[in-house]
Amino acid sequence: MHITEETKERHTLSVVVDNEPGILARIAGLFTARGYNIESLTVADVTEDESVSRITIVTSGAPATIEQIIAQLDRLVPVHKVIDLTELGPHVERELALVKVAGVGDHRIEALRLADVYRARVVDATTGSFVFEVTGGSEKIDTFVALMREVGLVEVARTGVVAIARGREAV
Numbered sequence: 001m002h003i004t005e006e007t008k009e010r011h012t013l014s015v016v017v018d019n020e021p022g023i024l025a026r027i028a029g030l031f032t033a034r035g036y037n038i039e040s041l042t043v044a045d046v047t048e049d050e051s052v053s054r055i056t057i058v059t060s061g062a063p064a065t066i067e068q069i070i071a072q073l074d075r076l077v078p079v080h081k082v083i084d085l086t087e088l089g090p091h092v093e094r095e096l097a098l099v100k101v102a103g104v105g106d107h108r109i110e111a112l113r114l115a116d117v118y119r120a121r122v123v124d125a126t127t128g129s130f131v132f133e134v135t136g137g138s139e140k141i142d143t144f145v146a147l148m149r150e151v152g153l154v155e156v157a158r159t160g161v162v163a164i165a166r167g168r169e170a171v
Contacts, residue, residue: 011086018078040160090166102129103152
C-alpha cells in the first residue's frame with residue numbers, strides 16, 4: 001500500500017454575501033464543522049446601501065479540499081459568489097498591523113531605523129514606547145514583527161488579509 005500526502009496550498013477566497021445577521025457565523029460554522037482552518041478573515045460592506053459585504057478568507061488545504069470549501073460556500077443561500085483569487089491569478093493582498101515596541105537608548109533608535117526600512121509609520125509615541133502602523137503583504141508584516149521582537153516588542157494587532165483581483169473588471 002502506497003500512501004501519498006497531498007500538498008497543502010494557501011488560497012485567498014473572496015465571498016460576496018448579503019449583509020445579514022448570522023452569515024459570518026454560518027460561514028465560520030461551515031469551516032468548523034468540517035475541520036477546515038481559517039488563517040485570516042476580514043469582512044466589510046461593499047455597497048453604498050450596506051446590503052452586500054465581502055468576506056475575505058485565507059485558508060490552506062489540498063486542491064480537492066479547497067474545491068470542496070468553495071462548493072460548500074457557494075451553496076449557502078445569502079452567498080452571491082465565491083471567487084478563489086489564488087486560482088484567478090494576479091491579485092493584490094494587503095494587511096495592516098499595529099505594533100507596540102518598548103525601549104530606550106539603542107533599542108529605541110534601532111526600532112525607528114527598522115520602521116523606516118519597512119515604511120512603518122509612528123502613530124503613537126511616549127518616552128518609553130512606540131506604536132507603529134505597517135501595511136503590506138503578510139510576509140512583510142511577519143518579518144517586521146520578528147525584527148521588533150529583538151528590540152522590545154510588547155504586542156501586535158493585525159487586521160487580517162484583504163484582497164482584490166487586478167485589472168479593470170469587477171470580479
